[in-house]
Amino acid sequence: MPKAEKETLAAQLQPGGGVERWAERHLRFLMLAPTVLILLGLTIFPSFYMFYAAVHKISPNPDLPWEFVGPDNFARLLSDTQFHVALWNTTVFTVVAVTTEFLLGLGLALLLDKFIRRLTFLKTVLMIPMMLPPVAVAITWKIIYEPQFGVLNEIMFRLGLPLQAWAGDVNLAMFSIIVADVWQWTPFIFLLMLAGLASLPVEPYEAAALDGASSWRQFWDLTLPFLKPVIAIALLLRVMDALRLFDLVFILTGGGPADRTKVLSLYIYQVAYRFADPGYAAAISLFVLFVTIVLSTWFMKRMRLAE
Amino acid sequence: MVHKLFLVLAAAASALAINGVAWADFTVLVPSSSEGDGLRAAADDYSKMKGTKVEIVQAPYANVFEQGANAGATKSGVFDIILMDDPWIPFFAENGHLEDLTAFYKGAGMEGPDNDFLSKSLAICRNPYNTGPYVCLPYVGNAQMFFYDAAKYKEAGVDAPKTWDDVLKASQTLTKDGGGRYFGYVFRGGQGNPVVADFMPIFWSYGANMFNEDRTKVTIDTPEGAAAMKTFMALRDVSPKGIESYNANEVGTALAAGAAASSINWPNWVATFEDPSQSKMVGKISYSPIPAGTKPGSSEIGHWTMGIMSASKNKQEAFDFMVWATSAEQIKISATRGNPPVRASVFTDPELTSQEQFRHYPVLMEAIQASTPRPRHPKWPEIENAFGIELSKAVAGTITAEEALKSAQAAVEQITGLK
Numbered sequence: 202m203p204k205a206e207k208e209t210l211a212a213q214l215q216p217g218g219g220v221e222r223w224a225e226r227h228l229r230f231l232m233l234a235p236t237v238l239i240l241l242g243l244t245i246f247p248s249f250y251m252f253y254a255a256v257h258k259i260s261p262n263p264d265l266p267w268e269f270v271g272p273d274n275f276a277r278l279l280s281d282t283q284f285h286v287a288l289w290n291t292t293v294f295t296v297v298a299v300t301t302e303f304l305l306g307l308g309l310a311l312l313l314d315k316f317i318r319r320l321t322f323l324k325t326v327l328m329i330p331m332m333l334p335p336v337a338v339a340i341t342w343k344i345i346y347e348p349q350f351g352v353l354n355e356i357m358f359r360l361g362l363p364l365q366a367w368a369g370d371v372n373l374a375m376f377s378i379i380v381a382d383v384w385q386w387t388p389f390i391f392l393l394m395l396a397g398l399a400s401l402p403v404e405p406y407e408a409a410a411l412d413g414a415s416s417w418r419q420f421w422d423l424t425l426p427f428l429k430p431v432i433a434i435a436l437l438l439r440v441m442d443a444l445r446l447f448d449l450v451f452i453l454t455g456g457g458p459a460d461r462t463k464v465l466s467l468y469i470y471q472v473a474y475r476f477a478d479p480g481y482a483a484a485i486s487l488f489v490l491f492v493t494i495v496l497s498t499w500f501m502k503r504m505r506l507a508e
Numbered sequence: 509m510v511h512k513l514f515l516v517l518a519a520a521a522s523a524l525a526i527n528g529v530a531w532a533d534f535t536v537l538v539p540s541s542s543e544g545d546g547l548r549a550a551a552d553d554y555s556k557m558k559g560t561k562v563e564i565v566q567a568p569y570a571n572v573f574e575q576g577a578n579a580g581a582t583k584s585g586v587f588d589i590i591l592m593d594d595p596w597i598p599f600f601a602e603n604g605h606l607e608d609l610t611a612f613y614k615g616a617g618m619e620g621p622d623n624d625f626l627s628k629s630l631a632i633c634r635n636p637y638n639t640g641p642y643v644c645l646p647y648v649g650n651a652q653m654f655f656y657d658a659a660k661y662k663e664a665g666v667d668a669p670k671t672w673d674d675v676l677k678a679s680q681t682l683t684k685d686g687g688g689r690y691f692g693y694v695f696r697g698g699q700g701n702p703v704v705a706d707f708m709p710i711f712w713s714y715g716a717n718m719f720n721e722d723r724t725k726v727t728i729d730t731p732e733g734a735a736a737m738k739t740f741m742a743l744r745d746v747s748p749k750g751i752e753s754y755n756a757n758e759v760g761t762a763l764a765a766g767a768a769a770s771s772i773n774w775p776n777w778v779a780t781f782e783d784p785s786q787s788k789m790v791g792k793i794s795y796s797p798i799p800a801g802t803k804p805g806s807s808e809i810g811h812w813t814m815g816i817m818s819a820s821k822n823k824q825e826a827f828d829f830m831v832w833a834t835s836a837e838q839i840k841i842s843a844t845r846g847n848p849p850v851r852a853s854v855f856t857d858p859e860l861t862s863q864e865q866f867r868h869y870p871v872l873m874e875a876i877q878a879s880t881p882r883p884r885h886p887k888w889p890e891i892e893n894a895f896g897i898e899l900s901k902a903v904a905g906t907i908t909a910e911e912a913l914k915s916a917q918a919a920v921e922q923i924t925g926l927k
Binding site for chain 1: 570573574577578580581582583599602603604605688697698699700748749750751752753754755758761762765767887889890893897900901903904905906907
């Protein structure tokens with residue numbers, strides 16, 4: 202290497218030299234690079250790949266090329282009755298389950314707020330359902346609901362009540378799934394509400410009491426508005442989770458009877474893996490993603506959290 | 509020093525992870541059931557005998573299909589052999605996931621599988637059915653039989669049920685006398701594969717079929733189909749409440765616990781019914797071929813078969829193992845492990861047939877020889893799902909039997925593109 206070049210390189214490598222200056226100038230990009238790369242790899246790339254798959258017909262035969270079909274897979278959503286059934290069932294499940302969980306969770310939190318701080322044991326017991334893996338919950342409820350030997354029908358029999366096919370009856374199957382979900386996730390809402398209640402300021406309540414406001418008035422005008430951010434987060438998380446319901450349905454009913462419990466996640470799974478049509482499965486997944494994003498944005502705006 | 513040791517261990521672990529199951533000479537994907545357990549035990553014996561390392565990957569029933577399909581579609585070569593349920597064969601074969609075995613047989617100086625295999629067992633391993641090249645070998649000889657409590661049937665005035673009318677007659681009496689706690693009949697009414705599997709033998713026994721002979725027309729909604737549905741609905745009415753969600757376990761448990769008198773079932777349940785630790789009905793269950801409708805009864809064949817994945821890198825090793833595992837000697841050992849055989853010599857082996865636990869073998873062999881395969885179509889999983897939804901609706905009573913047939917006809921026409 203000529204002497205002049207050696208000197209230039211040495212100068213650049215010196216503290217305050219070219220390389221160091223370059224690194225300093227681009228430090229923020231360098232610091233961000235790992236995060237951006239991870240984000241690209243784990244979120245952006247799969248999302249684009251899913252979109253790419255959704256506009257193709259993908260044969261299970263690896264020797265056949267992917268056939269570009271444009272918006273055909275999305276158009277199929279309009280005429281696919283199984284998709285419509287799954288969409289309706291998912292909506293019913295989400296609305297009923299999340300509303301019930303919210304009302305029960307908030308009610309329990311209000312009821313036990315004063316006492317629970319001393320009853321650590323009770324708090325731990327209430328947390329158990331949400332700590333269990335969903336598969337374990339589903340199997341437990343399958344045993345409870347078993348029509349011939351299940352504990353629920355045994356109780357019904359001893360009480361002289363008619364036995365029910367809890368997960369097998371078209372009119373009870375969705376209800377049975379909602380009960381299992383409510384059992385598992387009400388504690389989650391309860392704990393969030395409890396944390397929210399614990400952080401409420403005391404002064405407004407003292408002032409309201411001096412003004413003669415009733416307990417109901419205090420709840421309506423103070424507690425609920427103060428809890429609004431916590432309620433928003435709790436509902437948002439539960440709605441997003443409910444839209445992805447899979448385990449309970451897969452194990453308890455398999456989507457039956459008569460398609461009454463077929464939900465979107467189960468249908469996506471069937472289309473992708475049982476019917477070997479990943480292109481269409483990707484289109485349905487994108488639809489669910491779109492709905493989730495729209496719902497979350499609308500909801501956050503409504504709850505004035507967006508800003 | 510410790511640092512270096514950790515680095516070496518991490519590098520070794522990474523190499524193993526990257527190579528996947530490369531430490532095995534070949535890998536077999538099997539279901540996590542008695543069929544898979546049997547092949548796992550056979551693989552252990554093979555490893556000890558030949559010094560070959562065989563990796564067995566077990567997965568639940570539906571996951572075996574999914575993992576196999578995924579491995580085939582991606583040509584990953586992660587599995588060398590797949591133990592398949594026979595209705596999956598057209599999907600795997602026609603999408604190029606399975607190896608044609610002709611060349612391997614030629615290489616071994618053989619024409620093909622020997623004549624000791626039951627002809628129906630071999631027919632399903634050819635694609636197209638019974639005419640094409642072999643793409644797998646039969647391992648577990650499942651075919652449905654009719655299971656019934658002979659004493660209860662006798663009480664109800666039926667000595668040995670020969671027809672579905674006999675079954676209905678006995679079941680109606682037994683259910684009526686059971687007071688909501690005992691039932692004459694039980695079946696898998698769960699949506700999808702379960703309800704279809706338990707309906708097809710009834711469908712066939714009334715002369716109905718899903719397609720016409722040259723597969724140019726869907727023939728579900730026919731007078732024969734309607735007759736089969738009428739019987740199926742009558743059987744539903746004498747079955748336990750909640751039948752709409754019943755799968756194999758619920759049916760098996762109902763029979764083993766003495767809560768139901770009869771059902772269509774698979775032979776691998778015999779071991780459970782004859783095991784005092786699991787059954788109240790030891791020695792009390794009788795086995796017969798599928799009852800007749802307006803035509804002779806026909807079982808649904810449900811063999812487990814071994815095929816070599818096209819992307820396998822160890823095809824010869826895989827073929828050698830398959831030939832060894834399906835030899836008469838190994839099939840006999842497999843039978844003692846609870847898996848029904850596929851060879852005539854094992855079905856008639858006096859050493860086995862003299863034992864109480866194998867008393868159903870003559871009936872099972874007859875059932876296999878009189879069996880019908882599920883319609884061989886590469887889109888069978890989708891067809892089965894659509895048909896299963898309509899049957900489930902009929903069983904649940906949300907639509908009539910006639911509506912179910914009409915809707916099923918339309919759905920299958922749409923899936924197959926046939927009219």
